[in-house]
Amino acid sequence: MRPEPRLDIIGAALADPTRARILCEMMDGRAFTNKELSCAANITPPTATAHLKQLEQAGLTTSMRSGRHVYHRITNEQVASALEKLSTLTPSDHVRRAAKPDSGVLLARCCYNHLAGRLGVWITDNLLDTGVLQLAHGVLAPGPRYHAFLTDLDLNPPRVSAHRPVAKFCLDWTERRNHISGPLGIAILEKALKDKWLARQRSSRALTITPDGKIALTRHFGLSDSALDCLGSSVRSMAKR
Incomplete structure (x- = not known):
C-alpha cells in the first residue's frame, strides 16, 4: 500500500452540508458549545455531536472542557487557512x-x-x-x-x-x-x-x-x-x- 495522503478522510468530513455549516460558524476563530453550533446549523444537539465527532476525527476541529461545558473550535490557523x-x-x-x-x-x-x-x-x-x-x-x-x-x-x-x-x-x-x-x-x-x-x-x-x-x-x-x-x-x- 503506497503512503499517500488520506484526502478521502478530509473529503468525507467536508461532504455534508451541515458539517460545512458548522465549520463556517467556527471560522471567526471563537470556540462554541454543542448547543450553539446545533442552533446555528438548525439541527438537534445529538446530531451536532455526531457531526462534531467526525470533524474532530478528521483533524479539522478540536474540543476542550471548561467547567461543565465542552467547547469546539477550528484546530489551528493552518486548518483555517486551508478551509x-x-x-x-x-x-x-x-x-x-x-x-x-x-x-x-x-x-x-x-x-x-x-x-x-x-x-x-x-x-x-x-x-x-x-x-x-x-x-x-x-x-x-x-x-x-x-x-x-x-x-x-x-x-x-x-x-x-x-x-x-x-x-x-x-x-x-x-x-x-x-x-x-x-x-x-x-x-x-x-x-x-x-x-x-x-x-x-x-x-x-x-x-x-x-x-x-x-x-x-x-x-x-x-x-x-x-x-x-x-x-x-x-x-x-x-x-x-
Missing part, C-alpha cells in the same frame, strides 16, 4: 444574492484570526501603498513605514521568524483578491476589536464598523467617509445581483 482556500474554489454568487445590504458579511468579517472581506482587502492595499509592507522576492516584509505604523497604532512588534513572516497573503473568499493573515493581520484585528473599531455581529462572522472605527480607519488606513460609502455601495450592488 479559506477551499472556499475560494466554491461558487459565491449565492452569498451576494442572499446577503442583506446591512449584513456586513461582504464588507468585513473574521477569517479565523484576521480581517477579511472588502475592508480587509482595502487595508491590505493601503499597507502596501503606504510602505508599511513591501514585497521582497515574493514574500511580504516590513516596509519603510512599518515601525512608524506600529507606533501610531500602539502595537508591540509581532513575533516573527524565518518560518513565520510578518504577514502572508490570504486569498479572500468573496473578493477573490488578497487580504493579509499572519502576525500583523492578527494584531490589527485584535486592536480593532479591543478598541471597539469593529464589533462582532451575533451568530455571524460579520463585523460592524463603529463610529469610533470610522475615525480610526480614516486616520490609520486612509478610509474616508466617501471611500467607506463606496465600499458599502459596492457591497449593496453585489447583493442585488
Whole structure:
C-alpha cells in the first residue's frame, strides 16, 4: 500500500452540508458549545455531536472542557487557512444574492484570526501603498513605514521568524483578491476589536464598523467617509445581483 495522503478522510468530513455549516460558524476563530453550533446549523444537539465527532476525527476541529461545558473550535490557523482556500474554489454568487445590504458579511468579517472581506482587502492595499509592507522576492516584509505604523497604532512588534513572516497573503473568499493573515493581520484585528473599531455581529462572522472605527480607519488606513460609502455601495450592488 503506497503512503499517500488520506484526502478521502478530509473529503468525507467536508461532504455534508451541515458539517460545512458548522465549520463556517467556527471560522471567526471563537470556540462554541454543542448547543450553539446545533442552533446555528438548525439541527438537534445529538446530531451536532455526531457531526462534531467526525470533524474532530478528521483533524479539522478540536474540543476542550471548561467547567461543565465542552467547547469546539477550528484546530489551528493552518486548518483555517486551508478551509479559506477551499472556499475560494466554491461558487459565491449565492452569498451576494442572499446577503442583506446591512449584513456586513461582504464588507468585513473574521477569517479565523484576521480581517477579511472588502475592508480587509482595502487595508491590505493601503499597507502596501503606504510602505508599511513591501514585497521582497515574493514574500511580504516590513516596509519603510512599518515601525512608524506600529507606533501610531500602539502595537508591540509581532513575533516573527524565518518560518513565520510578518504577514502572508490570504486569498479572500468573496473578493477573490488578497487580504493579509499572519502576525500583523492578527494584531490589527485584535486592536480593532479591543478598541471597539469593529464589533462582532451575533451568530455571524460579520463585523460592524463603529463610529469610533470610522475615525480610526480614516486616520490609520486612509478610509474616508466617501471611500467607506463606496465600499458599502459596492457591497449593496453585489447583493442585488
